[in-house]
Amino acid sequence: MTTTQNAATAPAPRAGRKEWIGLAVLVLPCLLISMDMSVLLFGLPFISADLKPSATQQLWIMDAYGFALAGLLITMGAVGDRIGRRRLLLTGAAAFGAASVVAAYSGSAEVLIGARALLGVAGATLMPSTMALIRNMFHDPKQRQTAISLWTGGLIGGVTLGPIAGGVLLNHFWWGSVFLINLPAMALLLVLGPLLLPEYKASKSGHRFDVLGSVLSMAAVFPAVYGIKQLAVDGFSATAAGALAFGVALAVAFVIRQHIAKNPLIDMELFRKPSFRAPMLVNLCGNFVLMGFSLFNTQYLQSVAGMRPFTAALWSMAAMPFISVGMGVTGALTAKVRPGRIIGVAFLVSAAGALVLTLAHPGNPIIVLLVGAGVAAGGVVAAQSIVGNMVMAAAPAERAGSASALNETGAELGSSLGMALLGSVGAAIYHHKMASVRIAGAAGVPDAAVRAGHETIGGADAVAGQFPGPATHALLTTARDAYSSGLHTAAAVGSVVLVLTAVFALRALRNEPVLPAAPKKEKKDKKQKHNKAAKTEASLELSPDYAATV
Numbered sequence: 147m148t149t150t151q152n153a154a155t156a157p158a159p160r161a162g163r164k165e166w167i168g169l170a171v172l173v174l175p176c177l178l179i180s181m182d183m184s185v186l187l188f189g190l191p192f193i194s195a196d197l198k199p200s201a202t203q204q205l206w207i208m209d210a211y212g213f214a215l216a217g218l219l220i221t222m223g224a225v226g227d228r229i230g231r232r233r234l235l236l237t238g239a240a241a242f243g244a245a246s247v248v249a250a251y252s253g254s255a256e257v258l259i260g261a262r263a264l265l266g267v268a269g270a271t272l273m274p275s276t277m278a279l280i281r282n283m284f285h286d287p288k289q290r291q292t293a294i295s296l297w298t299g300g301l302i303g304g305v306t307l308g309p310i311a312g313g314v315l316l317n318h319f320w321w322g323s324v325f326l327i328n329l330p331a332m333a334l335l336l337v338l339g340p341l342l343l344p345e346y347k348a349s350k351s352g353h354r355f356d357v358l359g360s361v362l363s364m365a366a367v368f369p370a371v372y373g374i375k376q377l378a379v380d381g382f383s384a385t386a387a388g389a390l391a392f393g394v395a396l397a398v399a400f401v402i403r404q405h406i407a408k409n410p411l412i413d414m415e416l417f418r419k420p421s422f423r424a425p426m427l428v429n430l431c432g433n434f435v436l437m438g439f440s441l442f443n444t445q446y447l448q449s450v451a452g453m454r455p456f457t458a459a460l461w462s463m464a465a466m467p468f469i470s471v472g473m474g475v476t477g478a479l480t481a482k483v484r485p486g487r488i489i490g491v492a493f494l495v496s497a498a499g500a501l502v503l504t505l506a507h508p509g510n511p512i513i514v515l516l517v518g519a520g521v522a523a524g525g526v527v528a529a530q531s532i533v534g535n536m537v538m539a540a541a542p543a544e545r546a547g548s549a550s551a552l553n554e555t556g557a558e559l560g561s562s563l564g565m566a567l568l569g570s571v572g573a574a575i576y577h578h579k580m581a582s583v584r585i586a587g588a589a590g591v592p593d594a595a596v597r598a599g600h601e602t603i604g605g606a607d608a609v610a611g612q613f614p615g616p617a618t619h620a621l622l623t624t625a626r627d628a629y630s631s632g633l634h635t636a637a638a639v640g641s642v643v644l645v646l647t648a649v650f651a652l653r654a655l656r657n658e659p660v661l662p663a664a665p666k667k668e669k670k671d672k673k674q675k676h677n678k679a680a681k682t683e684a685s686l687e688l689s690p691d692y693a694a695t696v
Contacts, residue, residue, distance in 0.1 A: 165283045168342035169293050172276040173300035174331040175239060179215075179269045180304030181311060181327075192321040199255035206259045209372075214266025215273075216558040217367040221360040223274035223552070224411040228355065230347040231275045231282070236339050238271030243332035250322030273554050281538045282346045291480050294538070295473050295531035302469060302527055310463070313456035359403045359411045366396035367555065374563060377570065412552055413541075422540035422549070424654035425533040426556050428489055431647040432526040432533075433560030435496070435640040438568030439503070442633045443519045449603040450626045451512050461516065468520030472528030485536060486655025489529040493648035496525030500644060503637035508626045518637070525644075529651075536658075571639055572632030576603065579628035603629040 193199070199207060226234040245268055249261035280297060284290035315323040370393025376386035404410040416422045447458035472492065479488055499521025506515040534553065541549035606625035 160286045160289060164342060168283060168338075169280065169296060171335055171338050171342055172279060173297060175235075175242070175272045175335060176276055176297060176300040177304040177307075178242075178328050178331055179272055180301045181308040192316060193258070196321065197252070197255045197258065199258075203255040203259065207255065207262060210259050210262040211266040211269070212558070213368055213371055214263045215269045216371050216555060217364040218267055218270035219274060219555045219558070220363040220367075220411055220552060222270045223278070223549070224356070224360070226271070226275045226278060226347075228347060230345050231278050232339060232343050232345040233347075234271050235275035235279065235343070236336055238268045238275065239332045239335045239339070242268035242272065243329050243336075246325040246328040246332075250325040252322075277534065277538065277553075278549075279343055279346070281541075282344050287535075287539070288481060290538070291532070291535045292477060294534040295477055298527060298531045298534060299469070299473060302523075303466075309459035310456070313459055317456075354409065356403075356407050356409055356411050359400065359407055362396055362400040362403055363411065366393050366400050367559075369393035370397065371558070416541060416549065419540050420654050421536050421658055424486075424651065425489075425536040425540075426553060428493075428647060428651055429530060429533045429537075429553060430556045430560035430563075431643060432493070432530055433557045434564035434567075435500070435643055436523060436526045436564065437561035438564030438636060438640060439500070439519060439522055441564075441569055442572060442636055443503075443515060445603065446506065446515060446629070446633060447512075449606075450508055450629055451515075461512070462519075464516040465520040465523045468524035469527045472524035473531055476528040476531055480532065481660065484655070484660055485532050485658050486651050486653075489532055489655065490648040490652035492525040492529040493644045493651065494525075496522045496529075497641045497644035497648065499523075499525065500637045500641035504634040506633060507630050508623075522640075522644075568636040568640060572629075572636045575632035575635045576625075576628045579631055580606075580625065 193207065194204065222234065222238075242265060245261050245264035249258060249265065252258035252261055277294070277297060280290065280293050284293045311327065312324050315327070369389040373386045373388070373390030373393060376383065376389070401414070404412050404414050444458065444462065447453045447461055451458075453461065472495075476488055476492065499518050502514065502518030502521065506518065537549055537553045603625050606621055
């Protein structure tokens, strides 16, 4: 038996202590990127009092980061594949730290908006690079599954910790402190990254970078996300619908470009593989439901349960044990159960959690909402940890950055769609309930106050003081009941989406093998066929020369 034959059938090399420490370094930027999406939830009132932005500027302060991040993910994933993933990661870390300083000390709303956009640009360099480097560091399928689960946990943890960290900092420091917390982690990444993280870039093919494809990808995402957000916040308008339609048209042009380009940003052949195409759709649908429910649950805790923002953020941590259990069970099952079955069952569990949300009501204990939200989130996140591994395994090594970026772009699109569509469903139910009820004692109340109370539950809270005593209680009670009805309808719709996604995963991925099964089987067959050479092969696996060939 030759060394080449042994190398072809040997199990993938396992990661050691250096790689696991390197993973901890990679999770840090993911944690901060997701925190930056929610950390301003508490800081915006302080920013408004200091910088006095207009209503439009306030929206851009919140949205500039997400727009830039979503629009550049595909481009930056391809750039990392060409110039080196570690190089792009470290460059992005330096830019993220610099933009954080500019944001913290912004003297005007315009400067803060620009700094938030720069943070999004830098964040777009970090996310695909981190996941692609995991592909380079963890070759063993089981270890890679664990690594991606921890990476996913970092993203989810950041979204949860963002409001809490923001609340703690704003209790002691000025609003700029919510940006300065990025500096220690980015400094640590710049110091340890060159020591712990490998460099990887695809071999040069001689083709030029697909500039037109990059422009189309950015041009498609920006108007599409903008249109979705506007539809979620303001309802239907010609501007929002036109922006969404324009984004969809540009997305079609981008796909056509990727089919005809000599060196495309995305290998469209990947979409012919069920192991790539199906997980992408599962990820999009999971984020659709997850972010849609998060929008409702956060407002429910504050406006229906009457919690202060920081208290509501602490209660939202109740979902973390469900997420931890879900990811732990998934990690244990991947060596025994096909991924399609795990994803399907996980989404069915999430659907059951969504149905529990239909029981949330002002008259019921808050634990009903927390259990429903926790079960729904736990199932989706558990499935997403497998999805990321499947996407990375299906893509060739030289396209790992682009594949990761495409996966993250799908997640961003799913999140925006969830907030827009599920949010619109809930808003429609709320409007209908409020419009059909007359608040006794509201005569003489300004029309603007009545309209505000009928628009959103936040508006009802804000204007309740303008109503006479009995009418105040009646307004808040009616608004909370109406909002609960909207939550119930959105939860029912989300449950249907989860069930349909589960059925799709079970069918589309039914032939996908157990993730780490192939290396173990090959090793077992090798021992059975070459029992006499087992000792020689075992010593060979410890050889540095052999490891290099692997």
